[in-house]
Amino acid sequence: MNLKELSKRLNLSQTTVSRALNGYPEVNEATRKRVTEAARKYRYRPNVRARTLATGKSMSIGHIIPMSKQNELVNMVFSDFIAGAGLVYAEHGYNMTLTIVKDDDELEAYRAFAERGAVDGVIVQAPTRNDRRISFLADLDIPFIVHGRASQISAPYGWLDVNNKRAIETATKHLIALGHDRIALLNGLETLDFAIRRREGYLAALDAAGILEDASLMRSDDMSEPNGYEAAMDLLAQETPPTAFVASSMLLALGVKRAIEDRDLEMGRDVSVICFDDDISYLPNAGDTPLFTALRSPVRAAGARCASLLMERIIAPDAPLPNELWEAELVHGTSTGPGPNA
Amino acid sequence: MNLKELSKRLNLSQTTVSRALNGYPEVNEATRKRVTEAARKYRYRPNVRARTLATGKSMSIGHIIPMSKQNELVNMVFSDFIAGAGLVYAEHGYNMTLTIVKDDDELEAYRAFAERGAVDGVIVQAPTRNDRRISFLADLDIPFIVHGRASQISAPYGWLDVNNKRAIETATKHLIALGHDRIALLNGLETLDFAIRRREGYLAALDAAGILEDASLMRSDDMSEPNGYEAAMDLLAQETPPTAFVASSMLLALGVKRAIEDRDLEMGRDVSVICFDDDISYLPNAGDTPLFTALRSPVRAAGARCASLLMERIIAPDAPLPNELWEAELVHGTSTGPGPNA
DNA sequence: CACATTTTTCAAAGCGCTTTGAAAATCCGC
DNA sequence: GCGGATTTTCAAAGCGCTTTGAAAAATGTG
Numbered sequence: 122m123n124l125k126e127l128s129k130r131l132n133l134s135q136t137t138v139s140r141a142l143n144g145y146p147e148v149n150e151a152t153r154k155r156v157t158e159a160a161r162k163y164r165y166r167p168n169v170r171a172r173t174l175a176t177g178k179s180m181s182i183g184h185i186i187p188m189s190k191q192n193e194l195v196n197m198v199f200s201d202f203i204a205g206a207g208l209v210y211a212e213h214g215y216n217m218t219l220t221i222v223k224d225d226d227e228l229e230a231y232r233a234f235a236e237r238g239a240v241d242g243v244i245v246q247a248p249t250r251n252d253r254r255i256s257f258l259a260d261l262d263i264p265f266i267v268h269g270r271a272s273q274i275s276a277p278y279g280w281l282d283v284n285n286k287r288a289i290e291t292a293t294k295h296l297i298a299l300g301h302d303r304i305a306l307l308n309g310l311e312t313l314d315f316a317i318r319r320r321e322g323y324l325a326a327l328d329a330a331g332i333l334e335d336a337s338l339m340r341s342d343d344m345s346e347p348n349g350y351e352a353a354m355d356l357l358a359q360e361t362p363p364t365a366f367v368a369s370s371m372l373l374a375l376g377v378k379r380a381i382e383d384r385d386l387e388m389g390r391d392v393s394v395i396c397f398d399d400d401i402s403y404l405p406n407a408g409d410t411p412l413f414t415a416l417r418s419p420v421r422a423a424g425a426r427c428a429s430l431l432m433e434r435i436i437a438p439d440a441p442l443p444n445e446l447w448e449a450e451l452v453h454g455t456s457t458g459p460g461p462n463a
Numbered sequence: 464m465n466l467k468e469l470s471k472r473l474n475l476s477q478t479t480v481s482r483a484l485n486g487y488p489e490v491n492e493a494t495r496k497r498v499t500e501a502a503r504k505y506r507y508r509p510n511v512r513a514r515t516l517a518t519g520k521s522m523s524i525g526h527i528i529p530m531s532k533q534n535e536l537v538n539m540v541f542s543d544f545i546a547g548a549g550l551v552y553a554e555h556g557y558n559m560t561l562t563i564v565k566d567d568d569e570l571e572a573y574r575a576f577a578e579r580g581a582v583d584g585v586i587v588q589a590p591t592r593n594d595r596r597i598s599f600l601a602d603l604d605i606p607f608i609v610h611g612r613a614s615q616i617s618a619p620y621g622w623l624d625v626n627n628k629r630a631i632e633t634a635t636k637h638l639i640a641l642g643h644d645r646i647a648l649l650n651g652l653e654t655l656d657f658a659i660r661r662r663e664g665y666l667a668a669l670d671a672a673g674i675l676e677d678a679s680l681m682r683s684d685d686m687s688e689p690n691g692y693e694a695a696m697d698l699l700a701q702e703t704p705p706t707a708f709v710a711s712s713m714l715l716a717l718g719v720k721r722a723i724e725d726r727d728l729e730m731g732r733d734v735s736v737i738c739f740d741d742d743i744s745y746l747p748n749a750g751d752t753p754l755f756t757a758l759r760s761p762v763r764a765a766g767a768r769c770a771s772l773l774m775e776r777i778i779a780p781d782a783p784l785p786n787e788l789w790e791a792e793l794v795h796g797t798s799t800g801p802g803p804n805a
Numbered sequence: 806c807a808c809a810t811t812t813t814t815c816a817a818a819g820c821g822c823t824t825t826g827a828a829a830a831t832c833c834g835c
Numbered sequence: 836g837c838g839g840a841t842t843t844t845c846a847a848a849g850c851g852c853t854t855t856g857a858a859a860a861a862t863g864t865g
Contacts, residue, residue, distance in 0.1 A: 123851060134815045139853060149813060169579040170521060171851030174512045174820050181560070188546060197745045200542035204530060207563025216581075217561040218523070221549025237511040238821095239558075345745045372745060375717075379754070382724070403539045403687045403714060412721070465821060476845045481823060491843060513821030516850050580851095 122163045131159055142167070181218045182210055182431060183240035187227045196247065197372065198399050198420050202268070205424030206244065213432050215241070228257055235261035242431045244268060248314050264434040266427045266443070269315055279434060279442040281427050285315045285397075286322035288416040288449035289367060292395045293326030295414070295451065296365045300463030301393060302330075305338040305356050305363035307349055307373045316341065319369055319397070338363055349376020350383075357384050357392070364460050368396040371406055374413050374456070393457040397449070406454065414457040416449035423447070464507045473501050484509070523560045524552055524773060525582035529569045539714065540741050540762050541588065544610065547766030548586065555774050557583070570599055577603040584773045586610060590656050606776040608769045608785070611657050621776060621784040623769050627657045627739075628664035630758040630791035631709060634737045635668030637756070637793065638707040642805030643735060644672075647680040647698050647705035649691055649715045658683065661711055661739070680705055691718020692725075699726050699734070706802050710738040713748055716755050716798070735799040739791070748796065756799040758791035765789070 128138040133152065141148045141156035159165075173179045184203060186196075207217055218240050222230045231254060234240045242264040245254050251273035258265045259278065267280040289306075296304050306323045309316040320339070327334055337359070340352040349368060356363055357380060368374040374396035381388045388394055398406045398415035406413050430443045470480040475494065483490045483498035490498075501507075515521045526545060528538075549559055560582050564572045573596060576582045584606040587596050593615035600607045601620065609622040631648075638646050648665045651658040662681070669676055679701070682694040691710060698705055699722060710716040716738035723730045730736055740748045740757035748755050772785045 124853095125851075135852080136816080136854080137814055140814090143853085147813065152813080164578070166575070166578045168516075168851050169581045170512065170515045170519075171820090172853075174510075174516045174822085175851075175853040177512075177820070177853095179512060184561075186546070186549070188550065197539070197542065200539065203561065204528070204563055207528070207561065208530070208565075211563060217563075219545065219549060219559040219561050221546055221553060221559075223550075233508070236506070236508040239511045343745075345747070347747060347749060403685075405687070405689060407689060466823095467821075477822080478824080478846080479844055482844095485823085489843065494843080510821055513850090514823075516852085517821075517823040519823095519850070 122165045123168065124165070127159060127163060127165045130163065131156060177238075179239060179241050180215050181240045182206075182215055182428070183218045183220065183231075183234040183243040184246075185227060185230050185234070185243070186219065186221050186246075187224050188221055189224045197401065197404075198370075199246070201399070201401050201421045202246070202424035202427075204402070205421035205426075206428035207424075209425050209428035209432065215432070228253060231258060232261065235263040242266075242435050244427055244431060249312050250314050250317060252314070264431060264438060266431045266434065268423060268427050269313075271314055272317070277442050279430060279444070281423060281430060281443070281445045281447070283315070283418045283423070283447045283449055285318040285449075286325070288397060288418070289319040289322035289369075290326045291322075291449075291451055292367050292397070292416050293323050294329070296367065296393055296395060296457065296460065297326060297330045297332070299365075299393065299457060299460050301365035301460030302332050302462060303335075303338065303361060303363040304332075304365045304367060305353075306340065307352050307366060307368045307377065308339065308341040309344045309369045311341040316369065323367055344370035344373050346372045346376040346379070349373035350380045351376070353377040353380035354383065357381070357386075363392075365393040365457075366395070368394060371396050371398050371401070371404060371413065371415070374415075378456070389455045389458045393460065395457055398452070406452070411452055411454040412456060414454040415452050417452050418447055418449040464505045465510065466507070469501060469505060469507045472505065473498060519580075521581060521583050522557050523582045524548075524557055524770070525560045525562065525573075525576040525585040526588075527569060527572050527576070527585070528561065528563050528588075529566050530563055531566045538589065539743065539746075540712075543741070543743050543763045544588065544766035544769075546744070547763035547768075548770035549766075551767050551770035551774065557774070570595065573600060574603065577605040584608075584777050586769055586773060591654050592656050592659060594656070606773060606780060608773045608776065610765060610769050611655075613656055614659070619784050621772060621786070623765060623772060623785070623787045623789070625657070625760045625765070625789045625791055627660040627791075628667070630739060630760070631661040631664035631711075632668045633664075633791075633793055634709050634739070634758050635665050636671070638709065638735055638737060638799065638802065639668060639672045639674070641707075641735065641799060641802050643707040643802030644674050644804060645677075645680065645703060645705040646674075646707045646709060647695075648682065649694050649708060649710045649719065650681065650683045651686045651711045653683040658711065665709055686712040686715050688714045688718040688721070691715035692722045693718070695719040695722035696725065699723070699728075705734075707735040707799075708737070710736060713738050713740050713743070713746060713755065713757070716757075720798070731797045731800045735802065737799055740794070748794070753794055753796040754798060756796040757794050759794050760789055760791040 124135050128135045138156050141153040220230050245267040248267055248269045248271040252271040255274050255278050270280050270282045311317055342348045366377050374394050377394050378388050381392050386392050395414045398417040400417050400419035406415055466477050470477045480498050483495040552559055562572050587609040590609055590611045590613040594613040597616050597620050612622050612624045653659055684690045708719050716736050719736050720730050723734050728734050737756045740759040742759050742761035748757055
């Protein structure tokens with residue numbers, strides 16, 4: 122059943138039927154009722170392809186997930202992020218167009234989205250320092266919101282970020298206050314902006330305490346459990362192993378925990394661990410006393426908020442660009458305890 | 464730059480330009496070259512909305528992710544599944560339309576996809592015993608593939624499933640062979656078909672060994688780490704605690720592991736754990752000797768295969784419905800050891 | 806009741822492509 | 836160099852909606 126048939130059945134023009142259904146004021150309430158009832162009766166549903174062509178809006182938001190050949194892992198954070206975003210889209214009548222691309226094709230995928238009119242806006246995730254996507258999208262003139270920031274980009278753009286530097290600075294200071302001074306950093310890939318900021322936070326805390334940085338205590342890799350394990354095993358095997366770890370994700374921290382146990386040590390007593398916690402729904406660091414002492418910032422909420430900001434940008438493209446910096450919250454778990462200087 | 468402008472620039476009709484670009488044979492190679500070059504030069508990209516309207520195909524596959532109010536967790540398996548599927552879609556020029564819906568709106572979301580022509584096919588995940596979506600989609604006459612099966616549905620439909628019963632039967636038999644007879648089952652929600660099959664496998668193995676089933680040893684809940692922990696803590700506190708666990712996911716197994724350690728026991732020595740392993744990329748149970756003894760079946764590969772099957776169905780809707788049953792592979796890890804009867 | 810206003814409905818154009826059916830151009834053999 | 840076959844190009848219709856600008860109907864006013 123399409124509009125033509127429906128309007129024929131009703132002895133009305135397509136115009137009137139369309140307007141009745143879309144809530145335009147210039148239609149008699151009696152006929153509107155007649156139309157909506159007929160629409161229900163005949164199960165009329167406007168064809169979305171025709172509608173998007175006519176309106177010029179695709180009512181869809183693009184998310185592009187790059188998948189590298191080296192690190193085949195799709196960020197686990199991602200699924201919670203889109204869960205948050207997706208619900209907001211739905212509330213606004215939008216849906217989400219997801220594209221998984223090999224790394225090299227990434228920019229091209231954004232361009233395809235924009236120039237072919239496939240989506241009305243996009244979300245950029247995990248920006249690098251000087252992320253090419255940002256100016257690229259600005260040139261394409263498509264609304265977008267960055268989850269994170271690209272510190273080397275000066276031109277304004279809309280973003281929502283966690284204060285990664287302060288979060289990790291707080292984490293590190295917490296360990297220092299507990300009496301640790303050999304503190305390892307297991308960071309994410311430092312091509313990513315957030316990882317760089319986290320390192321800065323780590324270094325700032327050491328510096329404030331007069332602790333010299335030690336390159337051998339800093340690692341940077343994909344934030345998977347095995348990588349956390351490997352790095353921790355390696356570090357714990359040093360002559361003077363670290364007494365504490367700052368991990369950039371809960372998965373890394375789980376790897377560290379496994380390494381600690383493998384060496385017959387106890388987490389929270391022999392070795393302290395603090396991590397950044399994205400508050401993933403199926404891997405929660407929860408309870409009255411959570412497993413890990415952590416800096417928590419829920420990624421699902423961030424997804425929802427990014428979606429809202431994007432919706433607003435689409436509605437009002439000339440409004441000032443939103444910039445939001447969220448603070449992570451320190452939660453006390455069982456993974457930290459007094460260090461050698463306590 | 465749209466088709467009209469481009470063809471004007473080239474002094475050709477829209478027909479010819481369109482055909483040249485879409486590789487139709489009835490166009491002179493010389494003009495085709497001229498057209499493709501001009502298209503590149505002017506960065507012409509066909510508008511996807513207009514194209515989908517004209518062709519009647521949306522070139523998009525729908526995935527619907529329900530999010531319950533009770534258990535707010537988005538299945539973790541899901542993100543690896545779509546990573547596999549997404550790449551296959553891309554190869555075929557399709558992309559993925561994702562909708563996150565509250566539970567109640569789920570069927571309606573499928574209907575919207577189908578009747579509004581938003582997608583050319585859908586994937587159904589995590590079917591229940593008598594999943595309403597299957598007949599619903601069959602009625603809507605839209606190509607679909609089910610990841611899993613709905614055992615109470617007799618009408619044919621396309622599916623790809625893991626032999627869940629045999630996998631868990633093998634797992635349980637493995638534990639029995641090791642000398643265990645008090646074996647707990649931590650299952651997923653038994654509204655889901657795969658969970659029911661897994662329980663059947665568990666019971667079949669017990670039965671074959673003449674072990675009486677014990678309802679107090681069987682749990683069923685969301686497959687999250689905390690649920691695994693809670694269930695295991697509870698079970699290990701019984702007068703005669705189980706000496707082995709069959710866990711329906713690696714997250715549950717991780718929870719079990721934590722519980723075992725909390726009770727100062729050692730996994731693989733005091734208590735054995737075997738799990739179903741979806742081989743999630745960022746939470747791998749890998750290495751020469753993986754942490755968990757497990758029945759492994761990679762979910763990303765399943766996603767890719769489901770996508771392929773769906774592409775085939777779209778191309779040839781009258782071909783026989785594909786049904787594929789995959790066997791899980793037993794991998795030996797450190798989490799199992801001899802039981803009391805060894 | 807005639808006229809101006811407002812409300813309601815309509816026919817037709819347009820969104821940017823693909824595709825049909827026909828016309829124009831080219832080619833071929835004799 | 837001519838008629839027929841073939842290759843190449845084209846104008847126009849159509850996909851199913853929304854939206855514009857105008858007409859028709861209803862309402863109000865003096």
